[in-house]
Amino acid sequence: MKRTLLIIILLFATACGDDNKTTTEVVETPEGEACEHLAEGPFKAVTAAAASIDAVENAAVEHTRVNVALTDYEGAKGGFVEFEADATGDFLMFLSADVPLTVFDSSGNEVVIESTTLGSDLCTDIAATHTVELEVGTYVLAFGPTNVTEVGLVHELSGAAHDDAQ
């Protein structure tokens, strides 16, 4: 009888422990967050400049889809915007259209894009993802030439939202 009672108590105790595990919060990945912001915003509009020296609008707005209106550029569409990196690390640039992207530092030197991925398994809003390592400072993003007139940009710092507790 006592053994039966002990087994029942242990079974209840186990059930309570499992309940706690199910309450763990699930944190999004950078790609998941980019899908959300590309689809739902919030939105900010900036206009690309025709020359890098005029690239005065900052497109580094956290957790926001920045819609970059492209201008006439090399016989097609494109242009330049500023990007103020507020941390050092791998920045993921999620674009709504597969527009050519080149990154320059403030001295005009090209910054190597480490990797580019087309499409996404999570959503159709991401057309291309570029990974580029930046330090704290101001950079210039050059878009185009392309035939699209606007491209949406969401950026995430790799590792900033990587504690994907499941």
Added chain:
Amino acid sequence: MHCLNKVLLAVLTLMPACTFEDGLPWAKANFEVNAAFSSEGRQIADRIKTSKDYEIRLDGLEVDLVAITLNTSTDGVISTFDPADPPQGYGLCHNGHCHADDGRLVDYAAIEAELAGAGVSGESVVQSIDRSVDLIQGGLVPLEDCLNDCEMGRGFLQTVDLRVGTVELRGRVFDTRADSRLPAEGVELRGLVKLDAVFSQAVKGEVGGSELPGISVTANLIISAPVFDVLDFAQLQIDDAVDLADYPEILPEFNEKLKNTEMFDVNISRHQL
């Protein structure tokens, strides 16, 4: 007198003395405040870098801390924050922050404090600080008088607010770009900025219930280097100096950046008096 009657009389005489200790408050708070500056991820030798490619050598950074306040409500928990059902004025909530309708990114903790603050209806314990604190040195902040000796009536803990009056900075700012926007030797940086900001965090607990009557409030404020990212010093310099006091128009953006980059956390612990 019968022996039993004597004992009963003695018990009745002593009982009120044991049961009612006249003059003891329902609870009493005590505060500890720490304040510091963090240059984490921004330090280059004796300077800090900003996202606009400036470097600042900070010789002084002081904030005027006015008071820390523990607010209570007589009505218990007024509201609870649910990211799946954001309160009015907020939209998308995920990954620890919500998007306010006016474009701000607001941490869950700040929204909880806002909701809890809206429910403040009880008394407040105001611990005066009233001193300028050197953030570069950092550390424990000496405190002044506490209103009503920090004694509290019955109620429910709601928020802890830390009020900051001004921030004053001294140093020198340099430009790191090849096409320099400032003289090579940099320019003097100074300024007294009137913030009048309140950092707030929601707290929980009951006064006068089953919890212990001693309430220890430990508050930590860290102001970090990205707060200077909003400043384009080349646009602000006059006669080889930048005096932020000359530009009250930058205050809203500076305040907003401060709220987005500061770290304010509060811990409450209970103990016997």
